[in-house]
Amino acid sequence: MKQADCYDESTNGVVVMVEPYSQREQIQQVVYRILDANLDRVREGLRIIEEWCRFGLNSSQLAGECKRMRQEVASWHTAELRAARDTPGDAGTELTHPQEEQRASIKSLLQANFCRVEEALRVLEEYGKLYRPNMGKAFKQMRYRVYTLESNLMGYQRHQLLLRSRLYLVTSPTENLLETVEAALKGGLTLVQYRDKNADDATRIALAEKLRQLCHSYNAIFIINDRVDLALAVDADGVHLGQQDMPIAIARQLLGPHRLIGRSTTNSDEMQRAIAEGADYIGVGPVYETPTKIGKPAAGLEYVNYAAKHCSIPWFAIGGIDPNNINDVIDAGAQRVAVVRSIMQAEQPTLVTQYFLSQLNRIQPSPEKSYV
């Protein structure tokens, strides 16, 4: 290497001859650069997730877990790893993908950063074995902590959104199902249940997939009626079970703690049993007799009033509710309602949704059990 090639401004012209690296040292420097880059990725991704936990969910528990992991990651970030950084020489700085250029929702932002953190932790687990004896094991354990954090966060998100939901659309079969649901979502709907008693499972799965994607693009909850297997198949946010459907305990075993389970109730015994069995919410009705559920006698406004006084979990009055009687149902104590025909058969589902929400948002929701 010529004299001039060795001139180094950082040493004020004093030529520092650098011995050419051996193969081992070269590999070592590459490993250091990989570890340095991925330690940064983990900390940056955790910080992005932590901000939502702190400011979006107001969860000191979830934010605290992110902070603790960030600090643990920082303890591995040694000076020699940082010294190996060569950003100008990094061939990856120009690499990008259209999906990285935008985020459709908070949910997709969080999922993208969880994936980034989990991939980086996998890299640190493998290459860390070349750097420190217990580094691989430490980052394997942290990766599982991040998986748990992701489940808890997504579950927490669902419960927070459930608590904020005032209007629940239960769908009925129609040619323009997706258009109708999207119109209601545009009107501010945040909770949708796919219900179709007659379609075959292939049709149900195909439609449920599309509805889930549509709901999540509007940051709304998507629930499947009756069928836990279908809910799992399409990664729905939960299931709604009637009194004749699967026991809540079995559904909980299959769905886990982070998906929502609703239960229909028509009287106080069914309500108390649903709460005791761990339902996340209940349906209260039918308030009025309805052609959507033929043969089911009305539970009446009396049961709505009972629920208002005794129900400790979120509940939705359902059955025959429309713009003409919504305020009677609210006056009886309902803070949340579920509807089928009023929106599914509306000329303008967006306007009907907005009207329902305008009436429901007039009332301050009473505190219920918070999801911890």
Ligand SMILES: Cc1ncc(COP(=O)(O)OP(=O)(O)O)c(N)n1
């Ligand atoms: C929110 C809500 N409440 C009640 C029902 C009725 O469920 P179920 O008793 O299972 O009757 P079907 O819907 O299966 O006919 C519901 N679906 N959603």
Ligand SMILES: Cc1ncsc1CCOP(=O)(O)O
């Ligand atoms: C599924 C269900 N469960 C109790 S009433 C009902 C149907 C309500 O439909 P609509 O809102 O059209 O009266």
Ligand SMILES: [Mg+2]
């Ligand atoms: Mg049912």
